Amino acid sequence: MNIVILANRDLASNFALNLLVPHLSQHNVSLFLSAKVGGSDLKPVEIQTLSFFEQTLLTQLLSPLLEKLNNHHGFKSFGQISKEFVQPVSELNEINSPLGLAKISKLQPDVILSIRYGRILKEAVLALPPLGVLNLHSGLLPDYRGVMASFWAMLNGEKQLGTSLHYIDDASIDTGRIIAQSYMPVRPHQSYLWHVLQLYIGGCELVTQALQTLALGEQLKTTEQQQGRYYSFPNEQAIKRFEEQGLSLVKEDELVALIHQYYF
Template sequence: MNITILANRDLHANIALNLMRPLFKQHQITLFLSESVGLAKPDWRIPQALQQLKFIEQGVFNQVITPLVEQQKHQHRYLSFNELGALSGNGCRVLENINSPVGLDVFKSSQPDLVLSIRFGKIIKAPIIAIPKLGVLNLHSGLLPQYQGILTTLHALIAGESQVGCTLHFIDSKEIDTGNIIEMASIDVDKSRSLFGHVLKLYPAGTKMIMNAIAKLAQGQSLASGAQDVSKQHYFGLPETQHFETLERRGFKLWQQEEVLQVLKHYLAMETMAKLGAW
């Protein structure tokens, strides 16, 4: 099966792809990346807390961890995006303007039977959706239909939910997070875990749903799905400073050093970790 993966160049998307590495041997994979998410409103100012998350998930990951990873010789580690592209045999390319005529042509060249979207930062429009015969699947880091949009784990924690989760659903229009739901997975909220830590915990279950869906499609089965309850849909846009202040009042940290260290252990040899010193 020809599978085109659309992902964002960030830590969480990279972890998800590493959890799905068997696909790179079982199918023909093409990997395209976005490097930013959405378009900010003219009057929106990025909250300091969101800058911190972006620094860890994109800045540190792409500028520090990735170069170190690609110097590591030991085999039992996560791969960088470039290494995953090499594993597929098709490389890894940035495709920021996927809906432009040039972007569409590049996308078409992958000849996808199926498209997977994992944290991809751009809206996927009708000309893209029409190409793969098996459709476009999106792994959304929120429980639909109540938590559509951006960083919905933040809003679920603010709302006092006992569980947070992720949803595998079809993308069938340019409307965000509205397509038919295939499957959902949840984890219990843990006050000892940060926002960053809760998001991390979503991807083992989320990628398992993707792997199960692809196995069914590879066997010629269709994916059962159900329409979302429109009356329960709620979209969350770019977060504001007050959202993070409420998160702190709820007793949740933004991120924790121990959680970042656990992530690094998947990528770096122990001797490299020791050389970092400051950790």
């Protein structure tokens, strides 16, 4: 199949791609990246710090070092993983523009897969792939739609988190038919970022299974979503409540184990 992946230029997207891409060798895969998720509104300092670990750490610090290594066997940067695709990885923020549509249409995608992509896909894009557009959402739908779903689930005292693989049926956010969900228990002593990364282990297994089914010419079984709740970036009050519960957005010591996966 011709598969177009839309992801974000951040650590979690890169982590997910490193898990997923080895299972896509029989397909023609292209990757486009958005620069970020959400608007440019000034966010609390804690969210800005999180952004450093989610984006700057990988793109400006870790990736340049990885790309200088010889005989590298660990997780790959976006540049290194680009060799697995039919064309170099490129940034595409205006996907709904005529130029963006032309870039996607030229690849004749059978299916489009979105993982943390930072733009809402409109009808013209959604109409391109005959097998539809799939999205891997790092939250359990329909209760946790929107941004930082795992943060809100942890804040709300949920005992488990999960991912939802669903179709994008229209330009609304996280409302499409659910294909499958994965689950993992909350570990309060681990950070929000740790949970997000671990969620993609089970989530990418769901994606692999779904793509295998579509490649066989079979339809994916789905369930319609019921009424849910949409969340946006947390404000200072929500972050304070998060911390008062003994929870953390990032723990620097967890990054040692993460960096080991990239180097070794």
